[in-house]
Amino acid sequence: xxxxxxxxxxxxxxxxxxxxxxxxxxxxxxxxxxxxxxxxxxxxxxxxxxxxxxxxxxxxxxxxxxxxxxxxxxxxxxxxxxxxxxxxx
Amino acid sequence: xxxxxxxxxxxxxxxxxxxxxxxxxxxxxxxxxxxxxxxxxxxxxxxxxxxxxxxxxxxxxxxxxxxxxxxxxxxxxxxxxxxxxxxxxxxxxxxxxxxxxxxxxxxxxxxxxxxxxxxxxxxxxxxxxxxxxxxxxxxxxxxxxxxxxxxxxxxxxxxxxxxxxxxxxxxxxxxxxxxxxxxxxxxxxxxxxxxxxxxxxxxxxxxxxxxxxxxxxxxxxxxxxxxxxxxxxxxxxxxxxxxxxxxxxxxxxxxxxxxxxxxxxxxxxxxxxxxxxxxxxxxxxxxxxxxxxxxxxxxxxxxxxxxxxxxxxxxxxxxxxxxxxxxxxxxxxxxxxxxxxxxxxxxxxxxxxxxxxxxxxxxxxxxxxxxxxxxxxxxxxxxxxxxxxxxxxxxxxxxxxxxxxxxxxxxxxxxxxxxxxxxxxxxxxxxxxxx
Numbered sequence: 159x160x161x162x163x164x165x166x167x168x169x170x171x172x173x174x175x176x177x178x179x180x181x182x183x184x185x186x187x188x189x190x191x192x193x194x195x196x197x198x199x200x201x202x203x204x205x206x207x208x209x210x211x212x213x214x215x216x217x218x219x220x221x222x223x224x225x226x227x228x229x230x231x232x233x234x235x236x237x238x239x240x241x242x243x244x245x246x247x
Numbered sequence: 248x249x250x251x252x253x254x255x256x257x258x259x260x261x262x263x264x265x266x267x268x269x270x271x272x273x274x275x276x277x278x279x280x281x282x283x284x285x286x287x288x289x290x291x292x293x294x295x296x297x298x299x300x301x302x303x304x305x306x307x308x309x310x311x312x313x314x315x316x317x318x319x320x321x322x323x324x325x326x327x328x329x330x331x332x333x334x335x336x337x338x339x340x341x342x343x344x345x346x347x348x349x350x351x352x353x354x355x356x357x358x359x360x361x362x363x364x365x366x367x368x369x370x371x372x373x374x375x376x377x378x379x380x381x382x383x384x385x386x387x388x389x390x391x392x393x394x395x396x397x398x399x400x401x402x403x404x405x406x407x408x409x410x411x412x413x414x415x416x417x418x419x420x421x422x423x424x425x426x427x428x429x430x431x432x433x434x435x436x437x438x439x440x441x442x443x444x445x446x447x448x449x450x451x452x453x454x455x456x457x458x459x460x461x462x463x464x465x466x467x468x469x470x471x472x473x474x475x476x477x478x479x480x481x482x483x484x485x486x487x488x489x490x491x492x493x494x495x496x497x498x499x500x501x502x503x504x505x506x507x508x509x510x511x512x513x514x515x516x517x518x519x520x521x522x523x524x525x526x527x528x529x530x531x532x533x534x535x536x537x538x539x540x541x542x543x544x545x546x547x548x549x550x551x552x553x554x555x556x557x558x559x560x561x562x563x564x565x566x567x568x569x570x571x572x573x574x575x576x577x578x579x580x581x582x583x584x585x586x587x588x589x590x591x592x593x594x595x596x597x598x599x600x601x602x603x604x605x606x607x608x609x610x611x612x613x614x615x616x617x618x619x620x621x622x623x624x625x626x627x628x629x630x631x632x633x634x635x636x637x638x639x640x641x642x643x644x645x646x647x648x649x650x651x652x653x654x655x656x657x658x659x660x661x662x663x664x665x666x667x668x669x670x671x672x673x674x675x676x677x678x679x680x681x682x
Contacts, residue, residue, distance in 0.1 A: 165563070172521060172566040173528070174559050175547040184560070190621050191564060195514060197507045198580040201587065208586065214444040228308035234535015243530045244538050244545035 159189055249273045252323040254281060260348045260357070262367040265294045266326030275321030276435060282317055283367045283376035286327035287334055288419065289408040290314050297410050298330040298342040298360075301553035305532045311408020312440045313377060313419050320435045325373060328363030332555045333524065334381050334412045336360050337626050338617060339388070341557045346614060349392060351651055355611040358391030360384040364422050365392040375423040375432050381413050382512050383606075383630025385420045386642035390606035390654025393644045395429045395671065396422040400662050401637035402447035404433075405440030411523045413516035414445075416634040426643060426672040430455055433664065453665045457673040460494030463599045464670075469505040470604025470629055470656075478648040483605040486645035486655045489677045490603070490670065500595045500602070504587040505632060511584035512631035513624055514568050514577045521565030524558065560620060585635045592636040596660045601670050605629055606642040606654030629656065639664040643671040 165185045169176045176184055226239050235242040253269045264286050272279055284290060287297040289307035291314070296302045310318070317324060331341040339347040339362025347362040349355040350370040357366040361378030365388030368376050378385040380398035389396025397420045404419045411417075421432035430453055437451025466487060471480045491497045502508075529536030529549045536549045551559070568577035595602060608629060617623040633640035638661055645655035655674060659667040 160567075168563050168567050168570070169559075170547070171570070172559075172562045173525075173543060173546040173550055174554070174562060175551040176559070177551075187560065187620050188564070188567075190619075191513070191624070192567075194621060194624075195510045195568075195577060197510045198514065198577065198584060201507055201511075201580050201584045203575070203580065203583065216441075224308050229531075231308070232305055232532040234529060234533075235538055241531055242538050243528075244536060244540060244542045246542055 160192065161185070248278060249321070250279060252279055252281060252325070254323070254325040256372040258372065260350055260353065260366040260370055261345050262328055262347050262363040262370065262372065263326040264296055264298065264329050264344045264363070270323050270325065272323045273318070273321045275319060276431070277317065278321030280322055280375070281325040281373045282322045283326055283328045283364055283373045284314065284324055285330055285361050285364050285376070285378050287330060287379060287410045287412070288314060288377060289410065290324060290327065293324070293327060295327060295410070296344070298332045298344060299554065299558070300343040301527045301529070301550070302533045304534065309408065312405035312442065313436045314408065316436050316438060328361070328367055328376060330363055331360035332558050333520070334360040334379060334384055334417070335520070335557050335561050337383070337387055337623050338612060339363060340614065341555055343555060348614070349611050351393060352611070355613055355651065356391065358388035358607070358611060361422065362388045365389055365394055365396070368392070368394045368422055368424055375421060375428045377419055377436070378422045379409060379417055379419050380634065381417040381516060382627050382634050385422060386606045386630050386640060386654065386656060387627070389422055389642040391611035391652065393652030394422060394424055395426050395641065395643050396420065397429050397433060397641045397664065397668065398633060398639065399433065399437065399664050400639045402445050403449060403451065403662065403664060404436050405438070405443040405446045407440050407442040413519040414523070415519060416512070416516060426668060426675045427455060430668050433668070449662050451664060453668065455672050456669050457676045459490060459670055459673045462601070462670070463496045463498055464490055465498050465500035465595050465599030465602045467500050467502045467505070467595070467602060467604060469502050474625065474628065475605060475608040476610070476648070479605050479609060479653050482646045482648055482653045483655055486674060487603050490674055493673055493677055498599055500599060502591045502595060502632065504584065504591045507584050508588050508632045508635055509624065509628050511581040511588065512627070512635055514581035515585060517561045517565035518568050518578050519565065521562045521569065524562055529553070557620065588632055588635040589637065592632070592638055600659070601667060602658040604656055606656040610648050610651035610653065633658050637661060639667050641667045641671045643674055645674065
């Protein structure tokens with residue numbers, strides 16, 4: 159079982175804010191789902207890995223990208239060719 | 248022949264989030280054919296929302312690979328269809344733009360998450376549409392709306408331009424009124440694309456054949472187990488008997504890993520979602536975020552206001568499953584389970600050509616019926632195994648229960664998409680199994 163406090167702390171890690179009045183229901187649903195996930199305890203931890211997968215690499219070459227103005231068009235707040243975000247400090 | 252298409256079909260089921268009034272089209276295989284595109288697939292110059300308020304107003308500066316291929320084939324992209332927010336749902340009720348309803352009974356859901364695409368096809372607004380399938384999101388609405396939907400083999404259709412929810416599971420696929428339409432659309436979109444590193448160079452070119460004599464169909468006991476409506480099970484068993492009558496052999500089989508496949512699926516998809524959806528912070532696209540307060544304060548408020556509850560829940564479940572101390576219990580175990588499911592399918596598909604069973608355990612739910620998240624998740628139990636295994640699976644209408652469509656699911660070997668399409672075609676030629 160995880161507590162309302164733990165749910166609040168997970169929400170914070172995920173940059174989501176849960177309203178106080180929603181926290182109780184969220185926690186109940188969260189626990190019901192986690193209880194269902196317990197079926198995974200029956201899976202042997204050391205399963206066999208995949209040997210048949212290969213990585214797909216390419217040379218890191220500079221290629222044409224999208225026009226800067228097209229990208230900036232979707233941003234809420236811009237200055238020159240920059241996108242403005244919230245304060246870091 | 249090139250021309251202009253006017254799209255004036257009435258949208259009685261809220262199938263579309265964005266639609267065009269008219270569009271020019273070029274020559275090609277799909278010249279002048281209206282095609283609807285699920286709204287998590289990027290369309291240059293046309294709003295793409297993923298069914299989320301967090302992307303309202305977002306105009307992609309580029310086309311997804313499948314959209315480029317549609318345009319090259321002369322198709323008319325008439326609009327973007329409704330979905331559960333970011334594909335997270337089984338009903339299309341979790342959309343930030345209101346629920347889509349089922350054309351067969353507007354008091355019921357169309358299934359999800361590609362519910363808008365399925366409803367648009369079932370209502371006759373378009374003959375074909377693109378959906379995406381992470382855990383059944385093409386096959387479920389195809390079954391509930393009485394149309395055909397194919398989840399291709401993982402890697403067969405490029406995901407370039409698909410706004411990611413759970414990359415290791417999802418595929419774009421065709422939906423249509425007939426198997427022939429689905430095969431045609433698959434021929435257009437099933438192409439290698441170097442911009443998707445999981446794309447496999449195995450182009451889909453196929454002449455349909457309804458000949459299934461000599462084939463063996465495996466019927467897993469787990470697909471007819473607890474939770475499957477007996478009337479749906481009977482309808483699907485009749486459908487399998489129809490295939491047997493057409494010359495196929497039928498063999499009982501077992502997929503023991505089904506026991507934990509659904510849990511493995513939900514741990515995997517929520518974990519990937521928690522990472523993929525971190526990018527939605529209102530800085531680069533969507534409604535703008537404030538810039539006055541600190542980073543975390545602004546993001547928390549913005550994401551809480553613009554994400555729906557199910558999306559918030561899945562991001563948090565994934566954050567939890569990946570967190571220190573729980574990773575081994577959830578994510579690591581889910582990856583072993585996923586591999587076990589793949590091996591189960593490989594084993595069974597050595598002795599049979601395809602596996603058949605119901606697409607969904609029940610007929611379409613009534614709107615609001617699945618208000619509890621876990622009960623909604625449980626309804627995906629028959630569709631998620633194909634995503635975990637990466638194998639192709641199709642849903643083809645096989646009859647009705649209480650007047651609502653039932654889907655027969657046919658699952659095949661990796662890259663044997665042509666075979667599942669052929670079996671579906673053979674069934675379609677034979678007609679419905681029950682009415």
